[in-house]
Amino acid sequence: MGMTLSSVRELAGSHRVSRHTTARAMRVAQIQHQNGELEDAREVQQQLLPRCGPAVPGLDYAGRCRPAASVGGDYYDFLSICDGRVGFAIGDVSGKGIPAALLMATLQASLRGLAISNPPELPELMGCLNRLMYEATPVNRFATLFYGAYDPGTREFTYVNGGHNCPIVLRGNNVMRLNEGGPAVGMFAPARYRQSAVTLEAGDTLVLFTDGVSEAMSRGMEEFGEERLIAVVRSGTHLKIADLIESVFDACDDFADGAPQHDDMTLLIVRAA
Secondary structure (H helix, E strand, O other), X not given: XXXXXXXXXXXXXHHHHHHHHHHHHHHHHXXXXXXXXXXXXXXXXXXXXXXXXXXXXXXXXEEEEEOOOOOOOEEEXXXXXXXXXXXXXXXXXXXXXXXXXXXXXHXXXXXXXXXXXXXXXHHHHHHHHHHHHHHHOOOOOOEEEEEEEEEOOOOEEEEEXXXXXXXXXXXXXXXXXXXXXXXXXXXXXXXXXXXXXXXXXXXXXXXXXXXXXXXXXXXXXXXXXXXXXXXXXXXXXXXXXXXXXXXXXXXXXXXHOOOOOOOOEEEEEEEEO
């Protein structure tokens, strides 16, 4: 018996539904695969960030990075230098997602290689790092980076600021901003950097942050700002540093009041005793 026109239409329709269902299932499987890869990348990136650093007499310090997405371009680090000093770094790579995360890993490996085993003077270190990043990245990629080395014997903190948000030293009612340095690394070749130093006195608090903290947005498109950051840190002098960092993140979340945030948030805080 031949097929009727109605049955042909039904069969064609069922084939279209079947193709649509198959295509949709393939898209879902692809998205799940990509999400799985992003989760793997997130775990790898989190492993690159230090959970703790070397014990330093007279210092309490900690850091935390909270990516806006699965992976991000923010970076912080603690480095045990062979001459007895301890290095503190914080950076913010341009861009988002996987490309920024890859550049962040390159930045970390390059800085550690230069700083740990045979540390040059800080301006020379930053100049070498800038050249490495410039040669290894596209022209539209760069990273702001602040790097400092603390000497437990003299309490001197020597630093270079490569285009990063100025870290803050809180000493009583005084606020010092650590701005000496040069351009973001990887932006120009060659680039020159200058170093400066501050002696950390008992009670001083050094706050290093990325702009995801200071520029956290409220529903009314107002920025959290450095003054609010300073106020939260000053109100937490009784807290351990790890708890103080959580207090700052909580304050940012309360200020945002559910507004979506599109930038990574990273804090590194050091308190001198």
